[in-house]
Amino acid sequence: DAxxxxxxxxxxxETGTPVTLRxxxxxxHRYMYWYRQDPGHGLRLIHYSYGVKDTDKGEVSDGYSVSRxxxxxxxxxxxxxxxSQTSVYFCAISSSGTGAKETQYFGPxxxxxxx
Amino acid sequence: xxxxxxxxxSLIVQKGGISIINCAYENTxxxxxxxxxxxxxxxxxxxxxxxxxxxxxxxxxxxISFNKSAKQFSxxxxxxxxxxxxxxxxxxxxxxxxxxxxxxxxxxxxxxx
Numbered sequence: 189d190a191x192x193x194x195x196x197x198x199x200x201x202e203t204g205t206p207v208t209l210r211x212x213x214x215x216x217h218r219y220m221y222w223y224r225q226d227p228g229h230g231l232r233l234i235h236y237s238y239g240v241k242d243t244d245k246g247e248v249s250d251g252y253s254v255s256r257x258x259x260x261x262x263x264x265x266x267x268x269x270x271x272s273q274t275s276v277y278f279c280a281i282s283s284s285g286t287g288a289k290e291t292q293y294f295g296p297x298x299x300x301x302x303x
Numbered sequence: 304x305x306x307x308x309x310x311x312x313s314l315i316v317q318k319g320g321i322s323i324i325n326c327a328y329e330n331t332x333x334x335x336x337x338x339x340x341x342x343x344x345x346x347x348x349x350x351x352x353x354x355x356x357x358x359x360x361x362x363x364x365x366x367i368s369f370n371k372s373a374k375q376f377s378x379x380x381x382x383x384x385x386x387x388x389x390x391x392x393x394x395x396x397x398x399x400x401x402x403x404x405x406x407x408x409x410x411x412x413x414x415x416x
Contacts, residue, residue, distance in 0.1 A: 221403075228312075228408060230392060231409075291337070294346030296344075297344075
């Protein structure tokens with residue numbers, strides 16, 4: 189998976205609790221992305237980062253925040269988890285300033301269940 | 304938000320047959336259209352990509368056909384094999400900028416012996 193790890197790989201939590209997912213890369217790529225994957229919706233962009241401390245919203249950012257204090261780490265936080273956030277979360281990286289033209293490399297995913 | 308409409312949602316093909324997945328997009332300004340392949344329990348991985356200055360690109364058994372005037376592109380898998388059973392996503396750059404990509408909703412392909 190191109191030097192990308194996600195942790196945890198599986199998590200069960202309760203509604204209203206905060207959750208943080210971590211993406212770690214060893215490729216020194218500039219761009220990092222968080223997606224969620226749900227049946228019938230494909231992959232939807234939550235947030236992305238174009239550098240340390242530089243982040244922007246994707247199409248489904250409500251209820252999520254991100255932080256990137258180091259090139260290699262991109263954190264996704266659910267401030268107060270809801271059942272609608274039950275999903276599989278993927279981190280991705282790409283290397284170019286024109287990132288959409290370059291390959292996005294995906295991590296193995298985190299399966300989150302919110303009860 | 305660039306919309307990418309993908310069909311069919313699922314597809315069953317016999318071994319040796321041709322699998323065809325279609326995608327339609329809205330914005331004609333973009334010039335890079337990748338396809339990703341995802342096996343169960345794994346993250347998606349780039350399979351093949353095309354730029355609209357060509358109408359077709361072939362890599363092994365996988366071919367992308369591009370119709371710029373219709374704003375459509377298709378993935379053809381020739382001589383489909385059980386190992387091709389996976390979910391396939393088309394994608395296009397999002398209208399918000401080149402750093403973002405919009406994915407289609409995915410096609411689950413099952414190749415039966």
